[in-house]
Structure formats: C-alpha cells, structure tokens
Amino acid sequence: MSEMTKNRQNRTSFSIDSIYPITMLAFPQTLLLDIAGPLQVFSSANQMLQSPYYVLRIASENGQPVTTDAGVRISADHGFDVLPAAGDIIVPGGPGVDLVLRNDCFLDYIRRASRNQKRIISVCSGSLLLAEVGLLDGREATSHWVRVADIKDRYPKVFWQPESIFTRDGNVYCSAGVTAGIDLALSLVEADLGRDMALDVARELIVYIRRSGGQSQYSKPLMAQRAVSSKIHDLCCAITEDPTKDWRISRMSVYANITERSLHRYFVREHGESPSRFVLGARLDFARTLLDHDGRSIEEIARLSGFSSAQALCRAFAKNLSITPKEYRDRFGRLQPVV
Numbered sequence: 001m002s003e004m005t006k007n008r009q010n011r012t013s014f015s016i017d018s019i020y021p022i023t024m025l026a027f028p029q030t031l032l033l034d035i036a037g038p039l040q041v042f043s044s045a046n047q048m049l050q051s052p053y054y055v056l057r058i059a060s061e062n063g064q065p066v067t068t069d070a071g072v073r074i075s076a077d078h079g080f081d082v083l084p085a086a087g088d089i090i091v092p093g094g095p096g097v098d099l100v101l102r103n104d105c106f107l108d109y110i111r112r113a114s115r116n117q118k119r120i121i122s123v124c125s126g127s128l129l130l131a132e133v134g135l136l137d138g139r140e141a142t143s144h145w146v147r148v149a150d151i152k153d154r155y156p157k158v159f160w161q162p163e164s165i166f167t168r169d170g171n172v173y174c175s176a177g178v179t180a181g182i183d184l185a186l187s188l189v190e191a192d193l194g195r196d197m198a199l200d201v202a203r204e205l206i207v208y209i210r211r212s213g214g215q216s217q218y219s220k221p222l223m224a225q226r227a228v229s230s231k232i233h234d235l236c237c238a239i240t241e242d243p244t245k246d247w248r249i250s251r252m253s254v255y256a257n258i259t260e261r262s263l264h265r266y267f268v269r270e271h272g273e274s275p276s277r278f279v280l281g282a283r284l285d286f287a288r289t290l291l292d293h294d295g296r297s298i299e300e301i302a303r304l305s306g307f308s309s310a311q312a313l314c315r316a317f318a319k320n321l322s323i324t325p326k327e328y329r330d331r332f333g334r335l336q337p338v339v
Helices: 003-011 032-049 104-114 124-132 145-154 180-193 195-204 220-226 230-241 249-256 260-271 275-293 298-305 310-321 325-332
Strands: 020-025 054-059 088-091 119-122 166-169 172-175
Touching (some): 020 032, 020 104, 032 054, 032 195, 119 124, 119 180, 124 145, 124 172, 166 180, 180 195, 230 260, 230 275, 260 275, 275 310, 275 325, 298 310, 310 325
Parallel strands (some): 020 054, 020 088, 119 172
Antiparallel strands (some): 166 172
C-alpha cells in the first residue's frame, strides 16, 4: 500500500463536525489560475478527508458563466442577488480587475458579502478590489509585484508588503501573484485541518516547496530569469544554482567575461542592486528553503548556503529579515521537504 493511500485512509478518522463554505467571486478576464489554484487545494483536502468539509461555490454578477483571461468559461453557482454563507470569500485578480474597479455593483457586493465572513481573501491583483472598498485600510497586504508602483500611491492607507508571498492581518488575507494563491490556500488548510493535511495536499499537487508567507515573491531564481544580458543571465543562474561557491566580484567578472565596473553597472540596471547583494540574497533564499523543509543544524545550513559560519548566517538574517534562523524555522519550518 502506498504512503499516499495510507494517508488518505488515516484521514477518514479526522473529526469533521460541520461544513465550511468558500465562495469565489468571478468576473470577465479573471486570471484562470487565481480561481483554479486555490479551489483545487480545498478540493484536494476534501478528497483526502473523503468528506465535503469545504463547500465550494462561484458567484458572478448575474449568475452567468464568465470567460477567464485564458478563454476558458467558468460556470457560476449564483449571482450577486444571493449573499454567500458565512465562511470565506475569495477575490481573484487578473486583467479584468481594472474594469471591476469601476463596477459599483461588484464593489458593493464585496462590501456586503464581507460583513459576515470568517476570512476575506484576495489573490494576486484582487487585493486592489479589497483596497478599493476600504477593507485593507490600516492593514498589511500584498499583491502581484507588477502592481507595486501603482498601489502605494493609489491606496496610501494600506500597509503594503510588496515582497511577501502572502499576508494576514486580522481576518483579511492577501496573496501575491498567481501561484502564490496556492501557497495561501495551503496555509489556510493547515490552519483548519493541520500541518499533515496541508503537506499531503501539497504532495498530491506536486508542489515541490510550500512557501511560507514570509518568503519573498522577488526570488533570486526569478530575477535570474529576467536578466536581459545573456552574460548576466548565465551568471545569475549559476549563482542561484550553487550559492556556496566563492562568488567574489573578481570571480564573477571572470565568469561573465566583463570588467568589474561593467558587472556592477549591469546588476544595478537589471536588478537594482550590486552583484554582492544579489549573491547574499541567493544565499538567504537557499537558507530559508532549507530552514522551511530540512532538519539539519543551523551550522550545516549555513555551510550549505554559502555562509562562512552560523554566526554569519545569523547576522544576515537579523540585518535583512529582522529574525533569527531559529525563529524563522520555528515559525515556518517543517522537518522534511515536500516531495
């Protein structure tokens, strides 16, 4: 019998005393994955429980199907004449957000529907809709990184956390772009049904690393992919693939076959930081991944991440993340990786 089958059978003894309603709001040109990703997480939890704990519904303005940004039409269970049952409402993002920001009917429904909800959730640029109706005033929130330049000026009463994968402030939750909605949904399953269930769902969905809310959406591998210059792109990929190497400026310059001065200029232009800061960020990213999912000692993680010592790792965490490696592991960590 496979481990997954055993886990599913164990879930049949999980005590479920009630059902939990989740309503996803949908609008034309919603990002498809903003809807499908979180709902799949909750659906997979139901399958493992062999019980419909999460009752999933989709609401559209007139109760009719909506066409997502991918051209896929999604059916709705009801229109805005029906308020969702008390539980969670989820507001997705996507190209259609800018039109919805001018749709008084949609915005009013968010206001009315949010009044009796346990949790109010946005995915990606859906946070702009929550901000537009005042639900994020005085709260920490995040959104897709491409929206950062716009949202800070547009919604100054919100304490935007543009680097965060997801945020929670009271009963309001916001995720960063696209796949970050899956990370947030997994964290909600963990809060509702425990860590083992969230881990099993992540395995079922082949989510290799279940990211914590404290991780940055500006990951170094993503930054490496964005590098315009092929020389800098190859160097950035090499750094993120093996941050333990001796990546002093002189060696990076030789690797990229450009002068140290040009190297610095390329990094500042394409990444907004020096080569040394990029290397430090890559090492911190790698260390956080190990702390999330690995039981090794802090000393071993420091060595594997390219830091000279555990003390150097602790100093880097304190300066850049305002937290110690141990505190980070206690808050976000798991004993083994999600595979």
